[in-house]
Amino acid sequence: MALARTWSVALFGVDGVPVEIEADVGVGTVRTQLLGLPDAALHESKDRVKAAVRNSGHNWPSQRVTLGLSPATLPKNGSGYDLAIACVVLAAAKAIPGDRLSDTVLLGELALDGRVRAVRGVLPALLAARRAGLAQAVVPTSTLAEAALVEGLTVHGATTLTQVLAWLTGEGTLSPAGPPATTPPADGPDLADVIGQPEARWALEVAAAGGHHLLLTGPPGTGKTMLAQRLSGLLPPLSMEEALGVTAVHSIAGLLSSDAPLVTTPPFVSVHHSTSTAALIGGGAGLAKPGALSRAHRGVLFLDEAREFGVGKLEALRTALEEGEVRIARRDGITRYPARFQLVMATNPCPCAPPKDIDCICLPAARRRYEAKLSGPLLDRVDLRVPMRPLTAMNREFVAEPEPTATVRERVRKARTRAAERWAEYGWSTNAEVPGADLRREFALPRETTSSVDRALATGALTGRGADRCLRVAWTLADLAEDDRPTADHVAAALEFRERRKA
CATH class of the missing domain: 3.40.50.300 (P-loop containing nucleotide triphosphate hydrolases)
Incomplete structure (x- = not known):
């Protein structure tokens, strides 16, 4: 009987949970058993991995193979466990050394000829691996640029299963992750186009x-x-x-x-x-x-x-x-x-x-x-x-020259900077994120400033949620005007934004 283990990651939304994959190769009826709540795609991985191992020049163990994916009660989905399963089974069969596997997370789907195919969710998976204290990762080469975004983790890229097995035996190397690629954002449509x-x-x-x-x-x-x-x-x-x-x-x-x-x-x-x-x-x-x-x-x-x-x-x-x-x-x-x-x-x-x-x-x-x-x-x-x-009118002679995006974006940047500095100690970055209770308690405005909102509440024209949103818009108007606090005019203008329904 021989045991080996390595790691992969299960994703739940954008949260990842490290999955320990253990392989036991021993006596018994020749079969491969997968434990740990695998879905249909993961169940099929047994046949994919067997073919990939054979076509990579290695033999699948002719004994009973038991694979355990822990936590066992956690549902496992997708084909991203293929690479880890292939490596851990060969390590348990003593075909390759398993020293590097114990602190390595492996992600990738295997083709029948042993190619390592890309999988989704590499970035959140590696972030979870880093939080779990794992030292290195092997991912498909096509996702290496995405994996390079995770700092504090040694990331390698692989194209085939043969390359990964050679790296595990110390006879080959894998593609290293370079610095994260940065692409300047493309210019979008300009506000000057709107007449x-x-x-x-x-x-x-x-x-x-x-x-x-x-x-x-x-x-x-x-x-x-x-x-x-x-x-x-x-x-x-x-x-x-x-x-x-x-x-x-x-x-x-x-x-x-x-x-x-x-x-x-x-x-x-x-x-x-x-x-x-x-x-x-x-x-x-x-x-x-x-x-x-x-x-x-x-x-x-x-x-x-x-x-x-x-x-x-x-x-x-x-x-x-x-x-x-x-x-x-x-x-x-x-x-x-x-x-x-x-x-x-x-x-x-x-x-x-x-x-x-x-x-x-x-x-x-x-x-x-x-x-x-x-x-x-x-x-x-x-x-x-x-x-x-x-x-x-469509003729520029009769329509004011519209401002371009760059001009408006600069005013927006200044207003957002004022808001971010004001709310920094509370953990908010924009006025829209500020809870209404804090606006009314910590940053309450004088009664004469909010009189228009109070009248709208008294007449039923505005709900409590609507009043909170009016106050948030008023703070934004004050930021655009570079005022420290909203005035009665800002509050009235914010209220007008909610009351106008028809052209």
């Missing part, structure tokens, strides 16, 4: 400066989609901590490229109204995969034609908007994905959507049904509601 719409442009700037959610309402062709697409270009680059969090989600979703392994700019995710709830929130068999909400983490989620999405999908947004996290319960457990994004919704004012509201031919009942598709609780979570007005 007119001064109110909507100002709302976009406020949304970018404070991290607020935005609803654009207006007839087709007024620039709603163009404005939404330019919001991410106004946001500052991600910090290293934020970039790693976003990159981890994109790694699990399989969206990373070897040319740009680190996501350094806020992502922009546009969702079509025909998408399913699982694609929006996250889902899939077993443990859920990230959806559009998580892919937009630290960026912008854009819902065009928002009222066409359906009530169920829209209402599913509410918890994520409040908590910045998606929790998906499945048979195998609860998966958590970060989802702290800025929501931008664009919608027509009514089903017929004429250029001018006075030309609407919709029946009152049809218009009410259409407006009701965005529920009150969802709208209560949207800080800025802006009417888009029909264009009256």
Whole structure:
């Protein structure tokens, strides 16, 4: 009887759990048994690994092979354990030394000819391995640029199983991880392309400066989609901590490229109204995969034609908007994905959507049904509601020269810097993240400053949540104006952003 062990990682959302893989080769009926709650893909790995080992010039043990994946009660999913299983079985059979395996994590799927194929989630897996104190890792060469982002861990890249076995015997070397690749962000669409719409442009700037959610309402062709697409270009680059969090989600979703392994700019995710709830929130068999909400983490989620999405999908947004996290319960457990994004919704004012509201031919009942598709609780979570007005001129002689993205982005940067310095000791970075209780207690404004909000609360025109969001927008307006505290005008302007419904 011979024993050997090595390590791999099981992923639950963006959290990784180190998995100890033990192999026992001994007497008994010739078979390979896999223990530790493997899924179907992992069960199939026995045949993949056997073929890969034979085609790499080694013999699979002609004895009983028992593989234990611990923690045994933790569900194991996917094909990323193939490389670790092949190496640990050969070490237990004394075909290769197992000295290096005890502190090494191995990730990779094996082809039948022994090639090491890429797997998803390399970055969060290696972050978990580093937290567990493992010293080194072997990953597919195609994911080496992503793995290089993890500091404090010696990372090697492998193309074939033969290379890995030669490295374990000390007869060969593996590709070392170079410095993390950095690619300058590409220039996105410019705000100067949007003609007119001064109110909507100002709302976009406020949304970018404070991290607020935005609803654009207006007839087709007024620039709603163009404005939404330019919001991410106004946001500052991600910090290293934020970039790693976003990159981890994109790694699990399989969206990373070897040319740009680190996501350094806020992502922009546009969702079509025909998408399913699982694609929006996250889902899939077993443990859920990230959806559009998580892919937009630290960026912008854009819902065009928002009222066409359906009530169920829209209402599913509410918890994520409040908590910045998606929790998906499945048979195998609860998966958590970060989802702290800025929501931008664009919608027509009514089903017929004429250029001018006075030309609407919709029946009152049809218009009410259409407006009701965005529920009150969802709208209560949207800080800025802006009417888009029909264009009256396209000629630059009659329209003010629009500001480019670079100019507006600089004002946004200054406002965000003021907010970040103010909230630094509390752990918040934008005004939108500040809890309402702290705004009312630690940073309470004088009664004469908040009198307009108090009147709206007294008349029932504003909810408690709406009042908190008004105060957050007021702080953003003060930051843009370079004032230390919001004034009554800032609070009134923030309230107006919530009360305007129609063009």
